[in-house]
Amino acid sequence: MAEVKLIGAWGSPFCFRIEVALKLKGVEYEFIDHDVHNKKSPLLLKYNPVHKKFPVLVHNGKPICESLVILEYIDETWEKGPSLLPKDPYERAMVRFWAKLLDEKCLPALRKACLSRGEEQDKAKEESTEILKFLEGTLSGKKFFGGDNIGMVDIVANFISYWFIIGQELAGLQVLTKEKFPKLDEWMDEYLNTTIIKENLPPKDKLTAMFKARFEAAAAAGGGGGGGGRGGAPK
Amino acid sequence: MAEVKLIGAWGSPFCFRIEVALKLKGVEYEFIDHDVHNKKSPLLLKYNPVHKKFPVLVHNGKPICESLVILEYIDETWEKGPSLLPKDPYERAMVRFWAKLLDEKCLPALRKACLSRGEEQDKAKEESTEILKFLEGTLSGKKFFGGDNIGMVDIVANFISYWFIIGQELAGLQVLTKEKFPKLDEWMDEYLNTTIIKENLPPKDKLTAMFKARFEAAAAAGGGGGGGGRGGAPK
Secondary structure (H helix, E strand, O other), rough: OOOOOEEEOOOOHHHHHHHHHHHHHHOEEEEOOOOOOOOOHHHHHHHHHOOOOOOOEEEEEEEEEEEHHHHHHHHHHOOOOOOOOOOOOHHHHHHHHHHHHHHHHHHHHHHHHHHHHHHHHHHHHHHHHHHHHHHHOOOOOOOOEOOOOOHHHHOOOHHHHHHHHHHHHOOOOOOOOOOOOOHHHHHHHHHOOOHHHOOOOOOHHHHHHHHHHHHHHHHOOOOOOOOOOOOOOOO | OOOOOEEEEEOHHHHHHHHHHHHHOOOEEEEOOOOOOOOOOOOHHHHHOOOOOOEEEEEEOOOOOOHHHHHHHHHHOOOOOOOOOOOOOOHHHHHHHHHHHHHHHHHHHHHHHHOOOHHHHHHHHHHHHHHHHHHHHOOOOEEEEOOOOOHHHHHHHHHHHHHHHHHHHHHHOOOOOOOOOOOHHHHHHHOOOOHHHOOHHHHHHHHOOOOOHHHHHHHOOOOOOOOOOOOOOOO
């Protein structure tokens, strides 16, 4: 068995987080692309019986689950290479705070803005805008959320720079624009043009096709957007 | 201004987490008891404009929000005294995994089991049981989740040992019993009888009265339990 395996699903922003971190650290790994809809897969039942979700990082046979947990594990295990978290306890706390906010507040709001309709969508757009304003504020005077280099918050926020931009285009939204969020726009540009990101992002056309199918399924299900867009998505 | 201030609300298991951690570390602090329902409080707007929730730890004038983030901050800032997280990266990842699970899965399920009715309650009881089984499994051969001593998972799980037990009694549930979960039962006993915990827990009668009022409000609102029990609760 290879030392480091990443069990994930193609096109998942959660799995991409782990790939970026491993590549930044220069860690060799094997990517096992798994059917995201197979909740009874022996691999999942073996490595993540609690959540039955991807990504799972398997290091020397030991599984680590939940992308935020995996990112900190990678930073602590492969100390050489660029740090994903700063050294200062207060700055570390800020990184954890924003990473948590991105997953717990920002991502659900952006997803709902894309997948819901009517009043629910208006509310989600408003909530998304409010959260993006906070993010815009933290970028003041900085190239990346991590400062001069990509850090954990940048990696966690990758769903904004690529996945959401595709989603908002498909949904015909104008939530995140250069005019409304100039700093976030600059950040997206810097992030997406970083060699390691640019060379490894899933191709836009293939991702767009996947999203389109998801959007249609959500619309067919009533456009609630509650969890429709998740569709067994990894975490 | 005192060096360490904890802005919180009486009776909150989230604030109690921080109190336990500070006391274990021997850190002197001032507790500022805040009206949990006042979302426009200048203190909240100043220190936690994003979530507008407690607890907030203010250290040398700098605020840290979100109880899991605060616990790691305390462990990294006051390195002397007992460690809340182990040193080994894999064990640290496991602590973060369980802490996250407790907040994101276990707590909502237990709350719903107490506050909902009918089919929704049956489903919540089933989900609670499934999660508690995983927790029971991790206690195998250990006194505390942290091993021989109280660690971060024990502190995060405090809502099970005291708050939920009161809630399940009021709701007439038998979800967490000695017969079904002997290891969790032993753990609760050990945890609640640890001097630092025993001496600082909010009095049971006062907490019961607070819960009773909340249960009645939830029942009046239809017993949905979706978020009724939260009632602007801190995090």
